[in-house]
Every structure is written in C-alpha cells, then in structure tokens.
Amino acid sequence: MSALARLLLLVLLAFAGCQREERSFRADPVATESIEKVALVPLSPGPSGPVTDTSGKGKEYENNAYHLAQGKTLYKWMNCNGCHANGGGGSGPALIDDLWIYGGSIENIVQTIREGRPNGMPSFRGKIPDDQIWQIAGFVRSMSGNVPKDAAPGRDDALHPRPAENRTPEFPPVSGGAPPPR
Amino acid sequence: MSRFSLFLLPAIGFALAGCRGWQSALDAQGPQASELAWLFWIFTWVLGAIWLAVMIALAAALLRSPASRPDPLLVNPAQDRRYAAVVASLAVATGVVVLVLTGLSVVSQRNLFRVEEEAVTIRVTGRQWWWEIRYEEADASRSFTTANEIHLPVGKPVKIILNSADVIHSFWVPSLMGKQDLIKGQENDIRLVADRPGIYRGQCAEFCGLQHAHMGILAVAESQQDFERWRDAQIRPAEPPGDPERQKGQAAFLTQPCIMCHSVRGTPAGGKVAPDLTHVGSRKYLAAGTLPMSRGNLAAWIVDPHGIKPGVNMPTIKLQPDDLNAIASYLEGLK
Numbered sequence: 001m002s003a004l005a006r007l008l009l010l011v012l013l014a015f016a017g018c019q020r021e022e023r024s025f026r027a028d029p030v031a032t033e034s035i036e037k038v039a040l041v042p043l044s045p046g047p048s049g050p051v052t053d054t055s056g057k058g059k060e061y062e063n064n065a066y067h068l069a070q071g072k073t074l075y076k077w078m079n080c081n082g083c084h085a086n087g088g089g090g091s092g093p094a095l096i097d098d099l100w101i102y103g104g105s106i107e108n109i110v111q112t113i114r115e116g117r118p119n120g121m122p123s124f125r126g127k128i129p130d131d132q133i134w135q136i137a138g139f140v141r142s143m144s145g146n147v148p149k150d151a152a153p154g155r156d157d158a159l160h161p162r163p164a165e166n167r168t169p170e171f172p173p174v175s176g177g178a179p180p181p182r
Numbered sequence: 183m184s185r186f187s188l189f190l191l192p193a194i195g196f197a198l199a200g201c202r203g204w205q206s207a208l209d210a211q212g213p214q215a216s217e218l219a220w221l222f223w224i225f226t227w228v229l230g231a232i233w234l235a236v237m238i239a240l241a242a243a244l245l246r247s248p249a250s251r252p253d254p255l256l257v258n259p260a261q262d263r264r265y266a267a268v269v270a271s272l273a274v275a276t277g278v279v280v281l282v283l284t285g286l287s288v289v290s291q292r293n294l295f296r297v298e299e300e301a302v303t304i305r306v307t308g309r310q311w312w313w314e315i316r317y318e319e320a321d322a323s324r325s326f327t328t329a330n331e332i333h334l335p336v337g338k339p340v341k342i343i344l345n346s347a348d349v350i351h352s353f354w355v356p357s358l359m360g361k362q363d364l365i366k367g368q369e370n371d372i373r374l375v376a377d378r379p380g381i382y383r384g385q386c387a388e389f390c391g392l393q394h395a396h397m398g399i400l401a402v403a404e405s406q407q408d409f410e411r412w413r414d415a416q417i418r419p420a421e422p423p424g425d426p427e428r429q430k431g432q433a434a435f436l437t438q439p440c441i442m443c444h445s446v447r448g449t450p451a452g453g454k455v456a457p458d459l460t461h462v463g464s465r466k467y468l469a470a471g472t473l474p475m476s477r478g479n480l481a482a483w484i485v486d487p488h489g490i491k492p493g494v495n496m497p498t499i500k501l502q503p504d505d506l507n508a509i510a511s512y513l514e515g516l517k
Contacts, residue, residue, distance in 0.1 A: 026488035027498045073495075077455045078442060127439050129497040157366060 023066040027131035033114070034130075036107040042175050058106035061138040065151040071139025072153045072165070074132055080140075083120070086161045087143045092120065093177055096143045096162060104146070104173025109137035119179035145170035205383040207356040211403070212375045214294055214359045221290045225283065232279065294360065298373060300341035304332055308344070308351030308364035308386065311393040311494065312457055312470040317413065318343075326417050326447075329457035330470045331400045335409040336379050344370040349391060355384030355401045363388060376403030383471065392493035398471020419448030420460045420516050431512025434505040439497065446516065456496065463516045469494070481510040 034057050039050035061067045083092030113133045116123030142152040145168040155164035202209050210216040307314040316327045334340045344353050346364040354361040359374040386397035423429045443456035473479040487496040
C-alpha cells in the first residue's frame with residue numbers, strides 16, 4: 001500500500017470522529033408508559049430464573065450521555081437528593097452501593113420511581129413525565145457504575161463528595177439491603 | 183449614478199436602520215449606554231479618518247508617474263532627513279492617538295461602573311435558557327420572584343446582581359448598558375439608569391447551549407407611579423380563579439407535572455427550578471422572549487415546547503385536550 005493510500009485511509013478513519021450521539025429532545029407526545037415485565041427478586045421456583053420481558057427502552061437511555069446528564073440534573077430538581085442525598089442515602093436507601101431491595105435493572109428503577117415503594121418512596125407517576133423517569137433511572141444506574149463509562153456524566157463544577165459517575169467503579173446489582181428503620 | 187452606488191446607497195440605509203430600535207447599542211436610552219455609544223463613535227470617526235488618510239497617501243504613491251520617482255540608488259542626505267522627520271512625526275502621532283483613545287476608554291470605564299446609591303436592587307440568575315428575576319428589598323415581604331422581564335423606574339439608578347445557576351451567560355440590554363457575564367459561584371453587579379420610558383429588549387450574549395438564541399429578556403422602563411403599581415401587583419399572590427373554566431385549569435395545573443418545577447404563589451405549587459408563574463399573564467412574552475403572550479401561544483408552548491425550543495428543559499407532558507384549554511385559560515388569567 002502506497003504512503004498516499006495509507007494517508008487517505010487515516011483521513012477517512014478520522015472522519016469516524018464526526019459521528020455524534022443521537023439526541024432525542026422531544027419525547028413522543030402520544031406514547032404511553034412502556035410495559036416492563038420485571039422481577040423484584042432473583043428467586044423463582046425451579047431451575048430457571050424469574051420470567052422477565054422488557055421493552056428495550058432501557059438500553060437507549062442507559063447508553064446515552066445526554067439522557068444521563070439530564071438525569072443528573074433532574075435528580076436534584078425532583079428532590080431525589082432530599083432523601084437519598086448524594087447517593088449515600090439518608091432517610092432513603094443508598095444508591096451508590098450494590099444492594100438493591102427492589103431490583104437494580106433500569107426497568108426496576110423506573111418501576112420504583114413510577115409506582116413508589118413501601119416505607120417512604122413516593123409514586124411519581126403523572127408527576128414526572130415518563131421520559132424523564134427513564135433519564136433519572138439511567139442516572140441512578142450510573143451512580144453505581146452500571147452504565148458505559150464514556151456515556152456517564154463527568155465531574156461536577158462544585159466539590160464532589162465521591163468520584164464522578166464516569167470514574168465510579170462498577171458494582172453489579174446484588175439483591176439485598178433493607179429499608180432504613182423508621 | 184453608477185450601478186455600484188445604486189446598490190450601495192440602500193445597503194447603507196439598511197445598515198443605519200439597524201442603529202435604531204428596541205435592541206441597539208447605538209440607540210442609547212441611558213447614561214451608561216450613551217457613554218458606550220459616544221466611545222463607539224469617537225473610535226469610529228478617529229480611526230475612520232486615519233484609515234482614509236492612509237488610503238489617500240497610498241493611492242497618491244501608487245498613482246505617481248514612474249518618471250517622477252527618484253533613482254533608489256541616488257544618495258540625497260537632505261531628502262533622507264526630510265523622510266526621517268515625516269516617519270518619526272507619524273510614529274509619534276500614532277502613539278498619541280493610541281494614548282488618547284486608551285485614556286478615553288479608561289475614563290468611560292470609570293463612568294460606566296461608577297457606584298451610585300441604588301433605588302432598586304434586582305438579582306438576575308441565568309438559567310438554561312431563561313432569566314430568573316428577583317426584586318430584593320430589605321423588607322423580605324416585599325421581595326418577589328418573576329422571570330424574563332424586568333421593570334425599572336425612569337431616572338433611578340438600578341443595581342443588577344448577576345449570577346448563574348448552570349453555565350456562563352451574559353446579560354446585555356444594549357439600549358441601557360454593555361454586556362456583563364453571569365458566572366456560577368460569582369456575583370457580578372452592574373448599575374444602570376433608563377432615561378426615557380420604553381421597552382428595551384436584551385439578549386444572552388455568551389453562548390450557553392442549544393437555545394442560547396432564544397434567551398431574551400425585556401427591560402420595561404416606566405414612570406415611578408407605574409413602576410410602584412407594577413411592583414405592588416407582583417408582590418400579591420395569585421388571585422383564586424373566579425370562572426369555572428379557570429377553576430378547572432387550576433385544578434389540572436396542580437395535579438399535573440407542572441407543579442414539580444413551577445410555582446404560583448398562593449397555591450401549593452412551589453417548584454423552584456422553572457419560571458415563577460404567579461403573574462405570568464402580565465408578562466409580554468413567553469419562553470424568554472420567544473413567543474408573544476397569548477392564550478394560543480400558552481397552549482402551543484405547553485403542548486409542544488420542543489417543537490418551539492428544541493432541547494428546552496420544559497418536558498412534553500400528556501394532557502387531555504380539555505385540561506389543556508383550561509390550563510391555558512388559567513395561566514393567561516394570572517395577571
């Protein structure tokens with residue numbers, strides 16, 4: 001291969017850098033909630049695990065830097081930090097650890113936000129639009145390092161009480177934990 | 183008249199037309215803006231005259247006939263001394279012009295940022311992509327929050343404290359004052375006076391993201407009585423709706439996602455991250471200078487904010503058509 005051809009190939013490869021993430025600002029105005037069949041526990045009778053069936057919407061939100069960054073903003077705006085603090089937990093459980101009382105997949109978290117949970121988690125259905133619930137759930141996953149590092153939000157302008165989401169080591173979800181005592 | 187000047191004259195006319203209007207640094211409506219406009223014209227005339235003189239000298243040099251040019255190898259001490267004197271005096275003149283213009287800038291800068299006892303203090307917080315406005319009074323019960331529209335009494339110094347909640351913005355109402363940045367974690371302040379009643383438009387002047395172009399602000403200068411009347415009305419909480427449609431609108435507003443971000447004083451809606459809607463119907467524009475205030479535009483904005491301002495933080499929400507009409511009616515009536 002001649003030097004010129006190699007150079008041309010390099011230039012062509014550089015163009016791959018122009019690829020930009022797809023950002024959908026405008027949520028579908030007529031869509032209703034997606035149906036997610038999720039299990040809250042990994043236990044199920046028989047040798048196979050629980051039967052689940054998800055819409056695939058979660059992947060779209062978990063891998064998208066825009067959605068995760070919006071989720072980070074909304075986490076504060078919707079007062080999630082009022083109970084869960086910066087993820088370390090307060091009157092609500094911690095979100096940066098690997099323990100998930102009601103399941104740690106993005107679909108589980110979406111259900112938790114939509115429907116609420118006993119012992120204090122409010123139901124936000126009809127209060128936070130559905131696409132924003134997905135954005136927040138994606139961000140919550142990023143707090144324990146469960147989203148791609150290149151999509152997770154970077155450090156804050158202000159002092160950060162823990163490593164930024166894109167530097168958080170991955171803690172795969174484990175079933176467990178308990179609601180904080182009342 | 184040549185074809186070129188036929189084209190040029192209207193072009194100059196259009197360019198000059200740009201110097202007038204409700205958003206123009208050359209249409210100064212206050213001492214601060216006049217100071218800037220004066221400086222602009224001084225610089226334009228002085229530098230324009232120098233440019234013209236240089237061009238004339240250059241043209242004269244180029245047009246001289248070759249016969250009159252002296253032989254470059256010829257030594258002529260008398261002429262060389264004359265040339266040296268001309269070059270030296272021009273160099274000195276350049277230095278003097280630079281020094282004088284610098285001096286004028288420094289004096290202007292001092293006048294621009296002179297501290298006067300303010301009659302009104304307004305805290306402006308830049309947000310993507312709107313302006314949170316808070317009128318601050320020593321008496322906390324007379325402080326209030328609004329958005330995207332500031333009112334100021336004519337002839338009174340107004341202190342504007344600038345801050346940001348997210349990225350760097352820049353506050354610029356050209357007819358009243360130059361630009362000043364809004365920086366998160368830092369308070370900048372400017373003082374300005376409006377000489378004449380009028381409505382002056384401002385614009386964010388620091389690129390701040392997708393909808394930077396749709397981040398307008400309105401400065402309404404009015405007489406002291408009109409200003410006091412406006413302020414008293416803004417301090418009051420929203421009046422409970424009287425007619426059934428607006429009552430339905432309020433009920434819908436309070437049960438929809440609206441209350442997560444917006445507040446209407448006098449109701450349980452107390453969100454703090456979006457514009458305060460207590461007197462939204464009294465504002466002249468919607469969505470930071472993007473749409474004129476009307477019931478139709480309110481409905482259009484609620485139904486599809488991302489069609490009007492893609493990427494804006496106002497989400498698309500699912501509303502029943504009846505609720506939409508009622509909410510638009512409710513908001514329009516919040517005078």
